[in-house]
Amino acid sequence: MSTIHDVAKAAGVSVSTVSRALRGLDRVSPQTRDRVAKAALDLRYVASPTASSLASGRTRVVAVVVPFLTRWFFATLISGIEKALRRQGHHVLLVDLEGESYDSRLRLSQDMLWKRVDGVIVLNTPLDEQEQALIDSLGLPVITIGNRIRDWPCVRIDDRAAMGVAVRHVLDLGHTRIAYVGAVEQGTSMLQTPRERAETFLTTLAERGLRCPPTWVVGSDWTAAGAARDVAALLRARSRPTAVVAASDEMAFGVMAAARRAGLSVPGDLSVVGIDDHVLAEVLDLTTVRQDVPHQGQRAAELLLGRLLDGSVTPPPGDEVVPVQLVVRGSTAAPVRAARRGGTSRAASA
Amino acid sequence: MSTIHDVAKAAGVSVSTVSRALRGLDRVSPQTRDRVAKAALDLRYVASPTASSLASGRTRVVAVVVPFLTRWFFATLISGIEKALRRQGHHVLLVDLEGESYDSRLRLSQDMLWKRVDGVIVLNTPLDEQEQALIDSLGLPVITIGNRIRDWPCVRIDDRAAMGVAVRHVLDLGHTRIAYVGAVEQGTSMLQTPRERAETFLTTLAERGLRCPPTWVVGSDWTAAGAARDVAALLRARSRPTAVVAASDEMAFGVMAAARRAGLSVPGDLSVVGIDDHVLAEVLDLTTVRQDVPHQGQRAAELLLGRLLDGSVTPPPGDEVVPVQLVVRGSTAAPVRAARRGGTSRAASA
DNA sequence: TTGAAAGCGGTACCAA
DNA sequence: TTGGTACCGCTTTCAA
Numbered sequence A, B: 001m002s003t004i005h006d007v008a009k010a011a012g013v014s015v016s017t018v019s020r021a022l023r024g025l026d027r028v029s030p031q032t033r034d035r036v037a038k039a040a041l042d043l044r045y046v047a048s049p050t051a052s053s054l055a056s057g058r059t060r061v062v063a064v065v066v067p068f069l070t071r072w073f074f075a076t077l078i079s080g081i082e083k084a085l086r087r088q089g090h091h092v093l094l095v096d097l098e099g100e101s102y103d104s105r106l107r108l109s110q111d112m113l114w115k116r117v118d119g120v121i122v123l124n125t126p127l128d129e130q131e132q133a134l135i136d137s138l139g140l141p142v143i144t145i146g147n148r149i150r151d152w153p154c155v156r157i158d159d160r161a162a163m164g165v166a167v168r169h170v171l172d173l174g175h176t177r178i179a180y181v182g183a184v185e186q187g188t189s190m191l192q193t194p195r196e197r198a199e200t201f202l203t204t205l206a207e208r209g210l211r212c213p214p215t216w217v218v219g220s221d222w223t224a225a226g227a228a229r230d231v232a233a234l235l236r237a238r239s240r241p242t243a244v245v246a247a248s249d250e251m252a253f254g255v256m257a258a259a260r261r262a263g264l265s266v267p268g269d270l271s272v273v274g275i276d277d278h279v280l281a282e283v284l285d286l287t288t289v290r291q292d293v294p295h296q297g298q299r300a301a302e303l304l305l306g307r308l309l310d311g312s313v314t315p316p317p318g319d320e321v322v323p324v325q326l327v328v329r330g331s332t333a334a335p336v337r338a339a340r341r342g343g344t345s346r347a348a349s350a
Numbered sequence C: 001t002t003g004a005a006a007g008c009g010g011t012a013c014c015a016a
Numbered sequence D: 001t002t003g004g005t006a007c008c009g010c011t012t013t014c015a016a
Helices: A004-011 A015-022 A030-042 A049-056 A072-087 A129-138 A159-172 A192-207 A224-236 A249-261 A293-309 B004-011 B015-022 B030-042 B049-056 B072-087 B129-138 B159-172 B192-207 B224-236 B249-261 B293-309
Strands: A061-066 A091-096 A119-123 A142-145 A154-157 A178-183 A217-219 A243-246 A271-276 A287-291 A320-322 A324-327 B061-066 B091-096 B119-123 B142-145 B154-157 B178-183 B217-219 B243-246 B271-276 B287-291 B320-322 B324-327
Touching (some): A004 A030, A015 A030, A061 A072, A072 A091, A072 A293, A072 B091, A091 B072, A119 A293, A142 A293, A154 A159, A159 A192, A159 A243, A159 A287, A159 A324, A178 A224, A178 A249, A192 A217, A224 A243, A224 A249, A243 A249, A293 A320, B004 B030, B061 B072, B142 B293, B154 B159, B154 B293, B159 B178, B159 B243, B159 B271, B159 B287, B159 B324, B178 B224, B192 B217, B217 B224, B224 B243, B243 B249
Parallel strands (some): A061 A119, A154 A320, A178 A217, A271 A287, B061 B091, B061 B119, B119 B142, B142 B154, B178 B243, B243 B271
Antiparallel strands (some): A091 B091
16 A cells, blocks of 8 residues: 555655645645645555554544443444544444443453543443543543533433433323332442432322332343343232333333233233333334434534544533433323232233 | 653663563563563553554454444444454454445445554445455455355354244244245345345245245345334235244344234234344243354454464364254244134234 | 664654 | 654664
8 A cells, every 4th residue: 555655756745745735734735735636546545544643643533432232222322423423534442341240340441542542432331430530641531421420521311301201101191000120229330320210210209199119119130131030020919010110111121021921911901111212112112211312422422523623622511411202102001990909811922 | 651761761671672571572581571561560551552553563453344233133243242352452443334324335445444453354244346355455354244255254154044943943833824024125135144044934935845925025124113014914914824934033023013913912823933032032032043143253353363363374264154043932833723814813902 | 682773654843 | 835854652673
């Protein structure tokens, strides 16, 4: 492949001129610019990103830090980020923190970032003090998504508002016996989303003068399979809820599956509502609170690029909160009278 | 941050020695090595990857080319790749080819790869001649996953065998009225997987002396929602199949949803089988043919690393074919007698 | 076993 | 508007 020197020679100018001309800087005459452009094209010249990076100190690469990426939510975010970055000639370096076990994730280390990226986007991951200090010491700008970390700009939905919408939806349908899936033991996770959603579930019930027995607030690993396991007992109990609010659509899928296995029909015997509008929510006919995931990725990328491309761009004053919207589908309905009896009305299908 | 010169000064040696010592090359005395290591540690020195790349010509970055990454299959592959690469100090640069519309994907271009990565892993994407020539001219080693491209090593399952297993499963249950979802119009896609699975569906039926009416082989965009749309008419017809074979689990989910909407029970009125063992397959109780997706990503990464780390490693002789396995769950059962009547037994839930 | 020095391929400052 | 030329920070001969 050809270098900048080849282009300079072919165009009959110096390498400095080639560099300026190709990057669109001013102080290059139109004729010169054309000549250089033509020479570059002829030689199929593309500047070595590694050389430019070394010389300029900018890599045009952004690290996207994810707790794991096999989940629809993260993959979709990344897709949105990638597209927005690419539009500005930037690239995504994936940093997957998923460790061997569920809780032991990898730690962000210097060699993942140092001189490798110009900025960082952190997806729904709480970073510890050391990791935050590392990023600071490297002088990297950061945007977070979903989970706030100190004063770094954050793109997110209002988790409390979203949960409020979900809960009020089933309340408005007339439900009073409502369970919750997605609670996380206090201190187990530093994530705001599980905590805020769970809290809001309880406070929203309280606003209507309702209370929920502790056993009806069940923890979960936030997977569909986990949620199905976790609510199974609840649904087979003599006294069972008429509605389940899940903190995410994936868990809601698990709840619907568990209901079916317990011989309960949805929404006849049990209403189920989630949050996200997962790609499968429509086909599985799940009522949910939609959030625009690709958009959040895009916005995070744009905010970061704003700082990267124009250092003078002031960091946005507060978080960027993206609106949510209730999407009513077939998994919720008004409760049937006398729903207090056990759920044994119909045989399970399997 | 400190540079190699700082370390050299601190250790009282030359930069060349630091370079050798830190990279574990021989011809460095143990004492010197220790001294350098200590100095590097003290200074929190991490070599600038951009500088090493420029000097060495190696970036320790691998491009992972995906048609889109919001699908479980791709996200899971990437996760497997990332972990395997990281173990060897390599990184993933994401190249998402998803374009604005479904068919108009981005083309691989020189500036995505040139001097940016040491190798390429292509996930289930057919590259055109130009793109192949580009990679050749850049001298990059390539591993493909799922879809074979010329003689580049490919990690994949045997699509024909997998489909054979799925079809024979429903045949063995006694089904004779079997439909298929996931056909792709000839020439529309250069992908081998859709073609081979569809072909094998038909030939496997033929082996048992069965034939399938053309209208029972339905095309699809390979999404759950698409499949649900595409089979809806089929399931409401007077004369309907007792089983549907879907070319992927996501489509199978769509078929199950469509069945439910048509008032058909699964597997009572309709058996459904897919391929993949999607993360949601278990909870949705779908019978499927499992493939180990993370493993395929891992193997592809390992094959590539073999060539990257030791140029003398001979490229593997043929494709690396990963085994599949039938996983029988609750979505398949023997057909009920007189299943020929229309599906109107039960009201849809929504 | 160690050190000196010439690149790697650009960028950016300064002079012309 | 252009060209000359020090770097950017590390790798890699080649000598010592």
